[in-house]
Amino acid sequence: MPLFKNGRFVDDPWLFLADGEPLPGEGMVVVSLARLLGSEAPALADRDGWLGVSLAPAEPVEKLRPWLPRLALVALAFPVFTDGRPFSTARLLRERYGFTGEIRAVGQVLVDQYPFMVRSGFDAFAVPRGSELRGWQERARPHLVYQPDGRGEAPSIWRLRHPDPGPASPRGIPRMTTA
Amino acid sequence: MYRYDDRDAEFVRERIARFRDQVQRRLRGELGEEEFRPWRLMNGVYLQLHAYMLRVAIPYGTLSAVQLRRLADIAERYDRGYGHFTTRQNIQFNWPRLVDIPDILEQLAEVEMHAIQTSGNCIRNITCDPWAGVAADEIEDPRPWCELLRQWSSDHQEFTFLPRKFKVAVSGGRRDRAAVRIHDIGLRLRHDDEGRTGFEVMVGGGLGRTPILAKTIREWIPGEELLSYLTAILRVYNRYGRRDNKYKARIKILVHELGTEEFRRQVEAEYTAGRRPELARLTVAEIARIRPFFAPPDYADRSPGTDPCAKHAAADDAAFRRWLSVNTAAHRRPDHAIVEISLKPPGGVPGNMTAAQMRLVATLAERCSHGEIRVTAEQNLVLPHVARADLHTVWETLDTAGLATPNLGHLSDIVACPGLDFCALATARSIPVAQAIGRRFADLDRQYEIGPLKLKMSGCINACGHHHVAHIGILGLEKRGRESYQITLGGSGGDEAAIGRVLGPGFAAEEIVDAVERVITTYLTNRRDPRETFLDYLRRVGFQPFKDALYAPV
Numbered sequence: 160m161p162l163f164k165n166g167r168f169v170d171d172p173w174l175f176l177a178d179g180e181p182l183p184g185e186g187m188v189v190v191s192l193a194r195l196l197g198s199e200a201p202a203l204a205d206r207d208g209w210l211g212v213s214l215a216p217a218e219p220v221e222k223l224r225p226w227l228p229r230l231a232l233v234a235l236a237f238p239v240f241t242d243g244r245p246f247s248t249a250r251l252l253r254e255r256y257g258f259t260g261e262i263r264a265v266g267q268v269l270v271d272q273y274p275f276m277v278r279s280g281f282d283a284f285a286v287p288r289g290s291e292l293r294g295w296q297e298r299a300r301p302h303l304v305y306q307p308d309g310r311g312e313a314p315s316i317w318r319l320r321h322p323d324p325g326p327a328s329p330r331g332i333p334r335m336t337t338a
Numbered sequence: 339m340y341r342y343d344d345r346d347a348e349f350v351r352e353r354i355a356r357f358r359d360q361v362q363r364r365l366r367g368e369l370g371e372e373e374f375r376p377w378r379l380m381n382g383v384y385l386q387l388h389a390y391m392l393r394v395a396i397p398y399g400t401l402s403a404v405q406l407r408r409l410a411d412i413a414e415r416y417d418r419g420y421g422h423f424t425t426r427q428n429i430q431f432n433w434p435r436l437v438d439i440p441d442i443l444e445q446l447a448e449v450e451m452h453a454i455q456t457s458g459n460c461i462r463n464i465t466c467d468p469w470a471g472v473a474a475d476e477i478e479d480p481r482p483w484c485e486l487l488r489q490w491s492s493d494h495q496e497f498t499f500l501p502r503k504f505k506v507a508v509s510g511g512r513r514d515r516a517a518v519r520i521h522d523i524g525l526r527l528r529h530d531d532e533g534r535t536g537f538e539v540m541v542g543g544g545l546g547r548t549p550i551l552a553k554t555i556r557e558w559i560p561g562e563e564l565l566s567y568l569t570a571i572l573r574v575y576n577r578y579g580r581r582d583n584k585y586k587a588r589i590k591i592l593v594h595e596l597g598t599e600e601f602r603r604q605v606e607a608e609y610t611a612g613r614r615p616e617l618a619r620l621t622v623a624e625i626a627r628i629r630p631f632f633a634p635p636d637y638a639d640r641s642p643g644t645d646p647c648a649k650h651a652a653a654d655d656a657a658f659r660r661w662l663s664v665n666t667a668a669h670r671r672p673d674h675a676i677v678e679i680s681l682k683p684p685g686g687v688p689g690n691m692t693a694a695q696m697r698l699v700a701t702l703a704e705r706c707s708h709g710e711i712r713v714t715a716e717q718n719l720v721l722p723h724v725a726r727a728d729l730h731t732v733w734e735t736l737d738t739a740g741l742a743t744p745n746l747g748h749l750s751d752i753v754a755c756p757g758l759d760f761c762a763l764a765t766a767r768s769i770p771v772a773q774a775i776g777r778r779f780a781d782l783d784r785q786y787e788i789g790p791l792k793l794k795m796s797g798c799i800n801a802c803g804h805h806h807v808a809h810i811g812i813l814g815l816e817k818r819g820r821e822s823y824q825i826t827l828g829g830s831g832g833d834e835a836a837i838g839r840v841l842g843p844g845f846a847a848e849e850i851v852d853a854v855e856r857v858i859t860t861y862l863t864n865r866r867d868p869r870e871t872f873l874d875y876l877r878r879v880g881f882q883p884f885k886d887a888l889y890a891p892v
């Protein structure tokens with residue numbers, strides 16, 4: 160599957176393991192959450208080589224917490240592109256848990272969603288087979304946004320407007336006086 | 339009014355360019371309908387029964403004369419010479435071609451309008467009190483906050499693929515004129531003891547198949563924390579709202595299934611963990627930037643001593659006086675009035691307005707309302723700043739265009755969705771039924787005798803016509819291939835919000851007007867005195883007399 164990262168297509172060094180597949184002795188592998196938390200957990204923890212996990216939309220990211228220092232990749236699945244749960248998951252990983260590894264979108268990943276994904280914290284995109292690859296290079300660009308709390312390079316209008324907003328006053332926002 | 343700066347304008351232009359690209363890929367067959375659908379919806383484009391429909395946002399219901407004139411141009415050039423105002427402060431055009439839509443959006447952008455997020459499973463157009471900034475009972479103008487929310491919710495990175503649509507309403511009056519309790523999030527602006535601005539937060543209201551009123555989960559959140567708090571609500575919803583069943587996907591079901599207490603606990607936990615000081619600082623700065631746009635206009639002092647209203651009233655101009663007492667309301671300035679423009683002429687299509695009427699109102703607003711117009715959830719327009727001295731002229735002008743029907747808040751001020759004449763989801767027609775009821779009850783003296791009454795109808799269970807919160811609600815269904823109209827009674831929006839109750843089996847299209855007539859007759863014959871309103875009567879005696887009148891064997 161073509162992998163889009165940092166604005167271009169790159170080779171994918173990761174091996175995604177199906178649940179029944181034996182764990183190779185070395186190499187970069189991605190396992191399911193069930194496998195990560197199951198009986199193989201000690202083997203996975205001690206194993207040499209980078210480890211990644213893939214998460215279905217309904218699987219709570221909270222469960223990954225103890226594992227995060229050990230993980231270099233979290234793959235978030237979009238079984239259908241209209242399922243927006245992975246956007247929240249990605250933000251929690253980046254903003255709450257400070258995860259700095261790769262967050263990869265897998266499944267039905269559309270170029271039109273790229274800006275939303277990047278701003279939520281995704282930085283790698285497994286582009287489904289059959290997608291127009293050139294379209295990705297042309298369209299996967301940041302654009303002007305309002306929200307100040309996104310990742311990526313999209314410039315926030317609010318930050319541009321208020322480069323130095325100063326501290327929020329402890330007295331809050333006084334009532335509007337117009338009368 | 340709010341005016342775009344260069345960045346707002348660039349944001350909208352860039353968004354149109356992206357949509358133009360998506361439309362072209364769709365037309366070339368590179369995007370399938372399924373992959374195209376969310377983008378077309380998020381840009382306001384529906385695929386209806388006969389054609390595409392474009393829904394344009396009128397954020398928080400505020401419109402300038404220049405913008406209304408542009409809507410007239412679009413109605414003429416791309417529709418059949420009219421537009422349809424909806425119950426959510428939007429306007430719909432029914433016959434645009436898909437290839438023209440990016441051009442229409444550009445023409446809208448030139449006057450600082452857009453169709454962003456007027457549909458789709460995202461945060462929809464923010465609605466508010468149509469009398470914001472002018473109501474005599476106002477706590478504070480909520481529109482700067484609505485504008486903040488408009489910006490914050492546009493192209494939100496996390497909340498654009500929610501389980502279902504998400505509607506937010508904000509009210510700043512002592513009375514709630516934004517029906518906040520039938521929204522996914524309802525906000526009521528309040529001041530604390532130190533005069534700080536904040537909000538009571540209600541969650542989980544909505545109509546449709548399962549009508550529920552929103553519950554308060556926070557008595558007061560300080561203004562600068564609003565966005566962090568809303569982020570927490572939306573995050574809980576985005577993560578845990580149901581996605582397995584479209585009819586259970588609204589936040590009201592999540593709140594209901596978790597229970598209000600548990601939902602509140604989850605939101606508070608998420609809020610505490612996810613608070614963003616930068617969001618608070620930028621809210622303070624941005625609100626300070628936006629507020630001056632909503633400063634009151636420069637009202638000329640119009641001394642009431644020279645008030646021609648008094649003169650005409652004395653001159654026994656009965657038609658004018660009727661209009662004056664029914665279609666105008668108290669302004670915060672005693673020498674001014676709020677004027678409601680009825681889009682419900684007898685036999686008309688509720689909410690429809692021709693291009694010529696739009697231009698006339700635009701010019702009138704420039705002359706007599708500081709260039710400003712409002713759009714209401716009741717599918718009417720408002721001139722918010724009319725000097726009392728100008729009221730007679732305004733009335734005369736509106737009357738020449740059929741816009742002075744003095745029926746505001748009365749039976750023929752009917753709210754109706756487009757129904758089966760246009761809507762792909764409809765199970766029955768609503769426009770012809772609304773027209774028939776409007777004609778049957780056209781007599782104004784009879785309407786005044788009946789008193790304040792809200793009749794609303796929807797063409798399917800989705801309830802876009804808000805029939806659940808009408809005193810008399812009509813829901814059009816389909817029973818064995820025929821249209822069947824169900825009557826609900828006792829609903830109400832605003833402060834006394836209540837969901838109406840279904841009375842019994844539905845009525846055929848030929849029977850429904852007579853059925854409404856029987857409901858009205860029951861009330862008129864049995865009320866204690868003319869001051870007892872329909873709703874008061876119903877609340878006093880209950881549903882039985884109406885059931886007897888509608889279903890008793892003859």
Ligand code: SF4
Pocket residue numbers: 755756757758761762763764765796797798799800801802803
């Ligand atoms: S209530 Fe039903 S018929 Fe009416 S506009 Fe909404 S979806 Fe269409």
